[in-house]
Amino acid sequence: MNGIRNKTLRNTVRVAVPFIIVPMLAIGGSLAFDRKRHIIISLAIAIFALLLFAAGFEKRNTGTRRMVIAAVMIALCFAGRFIPFLKPISALTIIAGIYLGGETGFLVGAMTAVLSNFYFGQGPWTAFQMLAWGLIGLIAGLLSEPLRRSRIFLLIYGAAAGMMYSFIMDIWTVLWYAEGFEVKLYLAALGTAIPYTASYVVSNVLFLSLLAKPFGEKLQRIKKKYGV
């Protein structure tokens, strides 16, 4: 469906966003600038990564069908965020990543963050939520083969994704609060966030074990029936 030029572009974006931009955040921020500037650097790089993704998405000839299916998944995630305590967003993002590919997974995670923050409050943290949820979907897409085969691996990945989300968001909390990274504050933030981390892990495992199979079958069926 896609030409070679588009394919290389897709691969470049796929590799560049998680493996070049994010480490740049850590290394560039700590080496080139003093600690006061960490927050701006990290925010700028998060936004840059998202813009890069948007540019790649814009250029590429994504099928209309795939785009609409992504919009459906985003709407379902968004509706799920209103469930108290248990949030199915990461689980649905992972499912989207596995069955529709990493790029769609990233799209679903990132756009859900933007959309649901209309109700839960937009802020500078939106960029980090977008990146965190997007990466969860992207990595699920890259690991799609083993995740599809082994149920236990899927549940482990879900638990790990819940913890990863919490850890990423706490880095942001500390950077914002202290204008520089302090290990002590980070540990304190992780400590206070334990109930949230636990709820992420529990809801990921729960929703993945409940939804992964039926949802996957539905998506597979759609793919087979319409050739998305």
Next chain:
Amino acid sequence: MRSFSEYNPVVITIYIFSVTGIAMFCNYPLLIGMTFFGGVLYYIVRNGRSHWRSHIFFFMLFVVLAAANPLVSHNGVTILFVMNDNPVTLEALLYGINSAAMIVGVLYWFRNFTQIMTSEKLLYVTGALSPKLSLVLSMSLRFVPMFHRQSESVSDAQKAMGLFKEDNVIDDVRGKMRIFSIIITWALENGIITADSMAARGFGTGKRSHFTNFRFRRGDIIFLLTDLALLGICVAAIAGHCLELDFYPKIRGSAIGAGAIAGAAAYGLLVLMPVIIETEASLRWRYLKLKI
């Protein structure tokens, strides 16, 4: 004579990011205080005396954030008292208050921003960056109420067929799960139909237009230029090390000179711009009403 919320969305976005960007970039207490004051003032001008619940929430958040730093960090030379063998220092306390004021101030600004920027305006702004992503967003926004309506009609149909009762918990949960499953299948199929319909109408063949057109008026351009000029002065003052303050080990600020005064005055004016616009608009309205 428009109120601030009626300005061009692009201009409003640039404004909000320049105010909060400076607040997050610079930890000078005077600027932080201005951010906080401006955010709260504009929130009150917009909402009047309602929303006291969010004021209470922000106040409690402020207290927690301000107390967190002196309890965790023990830098600083002026010891106030010793708790659990750990010294609580004046510097760490002031640093905590400063950070808390910054965070709560930025939260107030973004609360204002969320109130002003309706989803339609945000789609306009994202549409300028990436029309495709903006389309995905606006479709999802539409799908949410649509799924809700469809799930209600499915539920009615199921109940009418006697497939589940609401007074039996297990039966109820099973019925809800079934409805959820039906809705997902329906949503995916419906999405495909939508996509085919879009393709049939020539989606992607030409340039896309917006539902609402926000034009750049003279007021928008003046506002944007003022915003950029004030931002420039402020950034120059910060880059020239005129507005610097170290909390640790001892509080030591840069000397107050012309640069510091210019930077602070520019930022103060920047922060007050929406309030000035709102006041001007409401005064003019009152004047016009008086003339009738």
